[in-house]
Amino acid sequence: MTILFAVTATALWRDVWGHPAAPSSAPLLDAQFTNTATLRMSAAELIRTGGDTSGLTCGSCHDEKKKPVSVHFNADGTIRLPEEHKDLVMQHGRNNHCFNCHDPSNLELLKTRDGTTLKVEEGTKLCGSCHGPTLRDWEAGIHGRATGFWDPRAGARVKADCTSCHDAHSPAFPPIKAAPGPNLFRASLAGAREGAH
Amino acid sequence: MSESNCKCSGGGPGCSGSGGCGGHGHEGAHAPLTRRSFLRKSTLAASGIAALAASLAPLRELTDMPSLQEFVQKHYKELTPSDMEKALERIRGEVQRQYGLRPEIKDLKPMDGVEFVYCLNLTRCVGCRKCVHACVAENNQSRSPEIQYIRVLKMPNGTFDLERGDHDYKTESVPEKGAYYMPVQCHQCKNPPCVKVCPVDATWQEADGITVIDYDWCIGCRYCEAACPYWARRFNFAKPSVPKEKLNPNMAYLGNRPRPKGVVEKCHFCLQRTRAGRYPACLEVCPTGSRKFGNILDPASEVSYILRNKRVFVLKEEVGTLPRFFYYFDI
Numbered sequence: 001m002t003i004l005f006a007v008t009a010t011a012l013w014r015d016v017w018g019h020p021a022a023p024s025s026a027p028l029l030d031a032q033f034t035n036t037a038t039l040r041m042s043a044a045e046l047i048r049t050g051g052d053t054s055g056l057t058c059g060s061c062h063d064e065k066k067k068p069v070s071v072h073f074n075a076d077g078t079i080r081l082p083e084e085h086k087d088l089v090m091q092h093g094r095n096n097h098c099f100n101c102h103d104p105s106n107l108e109l110l111k112t113r114d115g116t117t118l119k120v121e122e123g124t125k126l127c128g129s130c131h132g133p134t135l136r137d138w139e140a141g142i143h144g145r146a147t148g149f150w151d152p153r154a155g156a157r158v159k160a161d162c163t164s165c166h167d168a169h170s171p172a173f174p175p176i177k178a179a180p181g182p183n184l185f186r187a188s189l190a191g192a193r194e195g196a197h
Numbered sequence: 198m199s200e201s202n203c204k205c206s207g208g209g210p211g212c213s214g215s216g217g218c219g220g221h222g223h224e225g226a227h228a229p230l231t232r233r234s235f236l237r238k239s240t241l242a243a244s245g246i247a248a249l250a251a252s253l254a255p256l257r258e259l260t261d262m263p264s265l266q267e268f269v270q271k272h273y274k275e276l277t278p279s280d281m282e283k284a285l286e287r288i289r290g291e292v293q294r295q296y297g298l299r300p301e302i303k304d305l306k307p308m309d310g311v312e313f314v315y316c317l318n319l320t321r322c323v324g325c326r327k328c329v330h331a332c333v334a335e336n337n338q339s340r341s342p343e344i345q346y347i348r349v350l351k352m353p354n355g356t357f358d359l360e361r362g363d364h365d366y367k368t369e370s371v372p373e374k375g376a377y378y379m380p381v382q383c384h385q386c387k388n389p390p391c392v393k394v395c396p397v398d399a400t401w402q403e404a405d406g407i408t409v410i411d412y413d414w415c416i417g418c419r420y421c422e423a424a425c426p427y428w429a430r431r432f433n434f435a436k437p438s439v440p441k442e443k444l445n446p447n448m449a450y451l452g453n454r455p456r457p458k459g460v461v462e463k464c465h466f467c468l469q470r471t472r473a474g475r476y477p478a479c480l481e482v483c484p485t486g487s488r489k490f491g492n493i494l495d496p497a498s499e500v501s502y503i504l505r506n507k508r509v510f511v512l513k514e515e516v517g518t519l520p521r522f523f524y525y526f527d528i
Contacts, residue, residue, distance in 0.1 A: 002237075005244035012251035029340070029443065033330040036482045141499040142507075143527075145486035147476060150498070151308075154474025160486070173485060178371040179326035182345055182364060 033179040038145060042161035044121035056120055058107035069107065071098055091170040101126060101168070127162040138162070263413075263457070264291075272398065273411040273451070281450070284413075288454055295455070296441045302448040305472035307405035313466050313521065314406070314493040314500040315477075316509070317380060320527035321487040324349050324371045324378030328479035328488065332382075335467060335478035336453040337445050339437030346431065346464040347382040347479060359512075382479075383408065383429035383464035384512065384520030391421035391430060400461075406521050407466050409451040417459040426516050430463045466490070493521075 038045075046053050054060075061084065062069060072080040079096055081088055090096055098104075103111035110118040112129040128135030137143035141159060149155035165173060228234075266287050271280065281304050292300045329347045338344040350362035354375050362379065372378065389408050392400055399414035400421055422430040436458040448454045449469035456462050467477035471490070480488040491498035500523075503509065507525040 002241050002244055005241065005248050009244055009248035009251050012248060012254070029330050029334050033327050034334045034482060036331070039484055137527075140502045142489060142502055143486065145483065146489075146499070147481050149474045150471070150476050150491045151474030165485070173321075173323065175370045175372065176323060176325050176484065178324065178366075178368055179330050181326065181367060182329075182348065183343055 030179070032177075036147065038160050038164040039174075039176070040164060040167065042121075042163035043123060044161050045164060047121050056108070062107050064105060064107060069098075069104060089167070089170040091172065092168070095130070123168065124162050127166075127168070267413055270413055272414055274401075285450065288448075288450070292444075292448075292455060296439075296444045298441075298444065298446055300444075300446040300448045300454070302450065302454055303469075304450040305452070305468060307403045307407070308472060310494055311492045312404075312406045312494050313385065313471060314491065314504075315385070315466065315522045316489040316500050316503045316507075317522070317524050318485075318487040318489070318527060319377055319379060319524050321485045322349075322378045322380065323485055323487075324351055324366070324373075324376075325484060327482045327484060328380060331478045331482035332464070332467075334443065335445055335470070336465075337437075337439050337448075337455055338431075338462075339433065339435070339439065339456075340443075341438050342435050344431045344433070344437065344462070346429070346462075347380050348428070350379045350381060351376050352379055379512075379524065381427055381429070381512065382522070383425075383466075384427050384518065384522035385464075385466060387519035387521065388517060390424040390426065390516075390518060394420040394424040396420065403451075405472070407468055407471075408463075409465055409468070410461060410463065411451065412454070412456045412460045412462070415460040417461065419461060421461055426513050426518060427520075430461050432461050433458050 041049075041051055043053075043056055045051070046056070074080050079090055079098070081090070095101075099111070100113070101110055103109040103117050106117070108120060110120060110123060110126045112118065112126055114129070116129075118126050124135070124138070128138070134143050138159070141157065144162070144165060145160040146157050147160075148158045150157070162168070167174075264287065266283070270276075270284055276284065285302050285304065288302055289299055292298070292302075326349050329345050329349060332338070332346050333340070333344075336346065338346070348364045350359070350364050351366045351373070352359075352362050354377060366373075385402075385406050385408055387402075387406070389402055392402055392408060395401075396418060397414060397416055399416065400408060400410045402408045417432065419432055422432055433456055437456055439455065444455075445453060447469055449472070452465050452467070452469040467475075467479075471477055476490055477488075480490050489499045489503060491500040493500050493504070495501060503525055504523065507527070509523045509525045511520045511523055
């Protein structure tokens with residue numbers, strides 16, 4: 001019995017089993033998945049924040065007074081984009097004509113079907129002139145992003161514009177990158193063993 | 198006992214004292230102490246004490262024992278304002294020691310005339326899981342082992358059968374064809390089964406509808422975790438690890454303050470934000486605007502509009518929990 005005690009004492013003292021290794025250092029959250037920015041920047045946001053508005057200055061190439069813009073079509077009826085606008089993807093359903101939304105007499109303005117001209121930063125009204133129920137939801141803060149304060153007494157609610165998320169020429173919400181899924185064993189094996197107690 | 202053949206009735210020179218025999222007046226208890234028996238007993242005692250001391254040695258390494266003040270602290274509802282100020286000061290000190298920064302911690306109370314409701318648009322959610330990660334960052338959840346309040350289920354189109362939901366989808370790009378996504382988190386039930394089962398009243402429903410947990414009162418029995426039909430509660434099996442530079446210093450007592458090991462935690466609608474008028478972190482980060490939050494008692498709020506105008510349903514309606522978390526469709 002004495003020997004048993006002595007052996008136990010020595011074994012415990014020398015720590016023959018060893019301590020569980022410290023859990024691996026915590027993985028950091030990837031900042032790209034906690035970024036609250038909108039998918040893209042609307043014209044209004046670009047103008048407000050002083051961003052790159054070079055895409056909005058049509059007059060630097062076009063002068064409608066000298067040469068009115070003409071639109072050319074392919075044999076299948078789709079629009080033929082000139083070289084300078086090849087970056088546009090036209091996928092807005094049957095709404096595939098430039099001057100359904102742009103004002104041909106002043107390219108820096110937008111024009112609704114009923115002839116109302118709008119500034120480029122008023123795009124939401126243009127979209128709403130066709131997408132009525134969506135505009136109604138957007139005005140109520142239901143469609144699209146509304147961030148900031150739910151309580152108007154504490155602060156303002158900021159609603160994103162249509163084009164903060166949708167590309168007007170190809171408005172379907174694009175596929176985006178998914179954040180990694182749950183991983184209950186992201187802790188090292190030691191951490192998992194500690195968890196099993 | 199040390200000597201297995203020692204009988205109380207027999208006694209004898211080897212019988213060790215009165216320890217095991219219990220009764221007084223036995224012959225063995227008064228056996229003469231010889232040099233031999235003294236040496237035997239003292240060696241035995243010394244090695245026994247040494248073994249005991251060695252086996253208790255890991256206790257010296259315990260650093261996360263509750264302080265005396267935390268140990269004697271009363272239940273949240275019994276704390277006077279000065280008690281609460283003391284508790285907050287203690288937490289400030291603990292956070293400062295552990296994370297090297299002084300947090301902005303408050304005890305935010307429910308607001309009058311406010312009852313929170315959450316609505317989630319299943320037509321718009323693309324399953325990107327950004328809400329999950331924003332929640333972890335905002336609420337100081339343990340990174341390792343991992344604790345997340347939101348689970349995003351990928352569901353095949355045409356069914357609500359949760360058995361067919363997959364929260365472990367590994368696709369790089371979302372959404373996938375033929376699937377829709379249903380994030381699940383605490384539903385802040387009006388009839389919460391988790392609160393009913395808590396044996397120590399460490400979790401309760403507040404006036405604004407948020408079910409909260411007093412992490413200093415929770416005993417870690419995990420009954421609430423078992424009772425929740427939405428798998429919304431998480432248990433800290435290990436001491437939560439949050440990188441120092443990632444700690445969110447904007448804290449609330451019943452909200453995102455650092456939790457000790459051995460307590461349960463869950464979504465509390467980001468009460469450190471929402472009781473200050475802000476939207477929760479999961480809503481702020483959602484790239485599609487699928488998440489809507491607000492005061493259901495205000496007829497002009499977004500959530501009131503949704504409940505009036507949209508097709509709304511609650512998850513597991515049949516279990517009678519009356520959730521404050523609604524799913525809806527756009528079409």
